[in-house]
Amino acid sequence: MADKGTAALMPYDPAYDPLVMDDPGHGKDYAPTYWVATAGDTPEDDGPVTKSIDVDVAVIGSGFTGLSTAIHLAKDHGIKAVVLEANRAVWGCTSRNGGQAQNASGRLSRSQWIKRWGLDVAKGMHAEIEEGFDVFRDMIEGIDCLPQRGGHIYVAHKSSVMSRLTTEAELLTNTFGYPCKIIGAEQLRSEYFNENDAAGAMIEPSGIGIHPLRLAFGYIDRARKLGARIHPASPVIHWEPRYGKHHLRTPGGWVKADAVAVATGGYTSSPLNPLVRKRYMPVLSNSLVTRPLTDEELEKCGFKTHLVITDTRVLRHYYRLMPDNRLQIGSRSAITGADADNPKHLDLLINDGLHRKFPALKGIDIDYDWWGWVDVSHDMMPRIFRPHPRQNITYAFGYGGNGVMYSTQAGRRMAQIVAGKENEVPDLPIFNSPLPTHPLAPFRRLGQRLLYRWYAFSDDHL
Numbered sequence: 141m142a143d144k145g146t147a148a149l150m151p152y153d154p155a156y157d158p159l160v161m162d163d164p165g166h167g168k169d170y171a172p173t174y175w176v177a178t179a180g181d182t183p184e185d186d187g188p189v190t191k192s193i194d195v196d197v198a199v200i201g202s203g204f205t206g207l208s209t210a211i212h213l214a215k216d217h218g219i220k221a222v223v224l225e226a227n228r229a230v231w232g233c234t235s236r237n238g239g240q241a242q243n244a245s246g247r248l249s250r251s252q253w254i255k256r257w258g259l260d261v262a263k264g265m266h267a268e269i270e271e272g273f274d275v276f277r278d279m280i281e282g283i284d285c286l287p288q289r290g291g292h293i294y295v296a297h298k299s300s301v302m303s304r305l306t307t308e309a310e311l312l313t314n315t316f317g318y319p320c321k322i323i324g325a326e327q328l329r330s331e332y333f334n335e336n337d338a339a340g341a342m343i344e345p346s347g348i349g350i351h352p353l354r355l356a357f358g359y360i361d362r363a364r365k366l367g368a369r370i371h372p373a374s375p376v377i378h379w380e381p382r383y384g385k386h387h388l389r390t391p392g393g394w395v396k397a398d399a400v401a402v403a404t405g406g407y408t409s410s411p412l413n414p415l416v417r418k419r420y421m422p423v424l425s426n427s428l429v430t431r432p433l434t435d436e437e438l439e440k441c442g443f444k445t446h447l448v449i450t451d452t453r454v455l456r457h458y459y460r461l462m463p464d465n466r467l468q469i470g471s472r473s474a475i476t477g478a479d480a481d482n483p484k485h486l487d488l489l490i491n492d493g494l495h496r497k498f499p500a501l502k503g504i505d506i507d508y509d510w511w512g513w514v515d516v517s518h519d520m521m522p523r524i525f526r527p528h529p530r531q532n533i534t535y536a537f538g539y540g541g542n543g544v545m546y547s548t549q550a551g552r553r554m555a556q557i558v559a560g561k562e563n564e565v566p567d568l569p570i571f572n573s574p575l576p577t578h579p580l581a582p583f584r585r586l587g588q589r590l591l592y593r594w595y596a597f598s599d600d601h602l
């Protein structure tokens with residue numbers, strides 16, 4: 141990758157951990173992802189903040205959420221925002237994910253929405269997600285992000301989940317008007333791919349695989365053409381309200397803003413602002429990309445599709461055959477940043493994921509592997525919310541690993557709220573309530589350790 145935009149000030153830090161580090165970083169280099177290796181030149185940006193400035197809106201964080209907020213503020217509301225990014229542009233989840241745009245916005249299924257909120261609200265949520273997917277389809281047009289269109293394959297990883305999957309497919313089709321079909325193991329093998337222990341699958345019509353960093357670089361160009369400014373290596377290290385303005389301190393100068401949009405995702409550090417403290421759990425996800433598969437390997441794995449795929453494990457795998465016939469697969473990782481580069485986590489992904497699903501790929505070279513922090517909210521759904529009526533601060537995060545598609549719509553909604561157009565935002569729980577805090581926040585990692593053991597056991601044995 142050649143640098144047109146701001147180069148790194150600091151090397152990549154594999155042990156970065158937002159739960160124990162108060163410092164969001166300052167010009168850190170990218171994680172060594174396949175996306176960084178294949179995105180082309182970094183786009184031009186506006187360099188770090190070098191003096192104190194007054195702005196209408198400051199957006200903190202330059203992932204999909206922050207960039208979409210800046211684009212929609214300019215396009216729909218005539219507001220030219222300033223995006224402040226701690227590290228290199230698009231440094232967080234957005235340059236590290238699996239690139240799977242799915243018809244979801246958090247971790248809950250449609251049937252879980254109905255249980256939590258009732259049918260009417262669940263239908264309102266479904267309409268919001270569908271609208272979000274239309275916005276996403278429009279936004280990726282004209283950006284060379286290698287879209288793999290056609291839907292999503294949700295693989296039953298064992299036969300006992302088929303009845304639940306069938307019920308969900310019927311609900312999606314009959315109650316939500318979203319036509320999903322169930323296929324058996326044989327049809328999956330003959331028409332899609334030959335996954336060793338798959339018991340069948342649900343095929344849903346919406347789902348696009350994209351190159352996330354190319355898409356985000358396209359968003360940067362678009363945002364800047366619309367008049368937004370993108371300042372990498374400009375972490376917000378202190379925030380205080382003064383005389384009706386938000387004073388945000390960056391190493392290069394104060395940014396004084398009338399309104400602030402927080403788009404810091406799984407990289408939100410506790411001291412940023414009390415309004416976002418303890419409102420999510422950062423969870424690591426691991427990802428790898430193999431060398432391109434040979435014709436013989438493709439034949440043995442039976443690959444006839446480039447659709448995006450996930451499986452029904454609680455500790456789910458997300459995977460797909462890339463446009464250049466490499467296989468990408470990701471899943472759970474370490475609990476702490478300090479343990480993230482322990483080889484046992486990559487071994488687990490290789491042995492329990494890649495090899496178990498596709499035994500013909502045993503021993504294949506892994507060309508890239510990396511990890512990133514996913515923002516899991518305490519009730520498994522995101523919020524795009526302005527917590528305090530007298531402070532123009534809005535946040536959008538908590539997608540729980542399902543933000544590639546919905547973060548674009550979340551940015552659009554955040555722009556509406558920041559611009560004072562709340563009346564354009566539907567009356568739904570993700571917009572009218574805060575991200576919940578957790579009473580046992582200091583012990584969350586202990587709970588996560590126990591839960592991972594339980595999930596691994598139940599995924600395989602129950």
Ligand SMILES: Cc1cc2nc3c(=O)[nH]c(=O)nc-3n(C[C@H](O)[C@H](O)[C@H](O)COP(=O)(O)OP(=O)(O)OC[C@H]3O[C@@H](n4cnc5c(N)ncnc54)[C@H](O)[C@@H]3O)c2cc1C
Nearest residue numbers: 201203204205226232233234237238376405512542543544
């Ligand atoms: C390994 C992995 C795989 C994933 N796979 C998928 C997938 O296949 N499908 C899917 O839907 N979702 C996936 N996700 C989630 C998805 O990537 C995100 O939901 C999406 O990119 C939206 O991210 P964001 O813009 O909200 O936050 P991010 O992209 O994380 O951006 C937040 C930014 O805020 C910056 N920041 C933090 N604090 C400060 C500060 N104080 N000052 C300035 N800047 C600050 C950070 O440096 C960071 O760059 C995955 C995530 C990971 C980690």
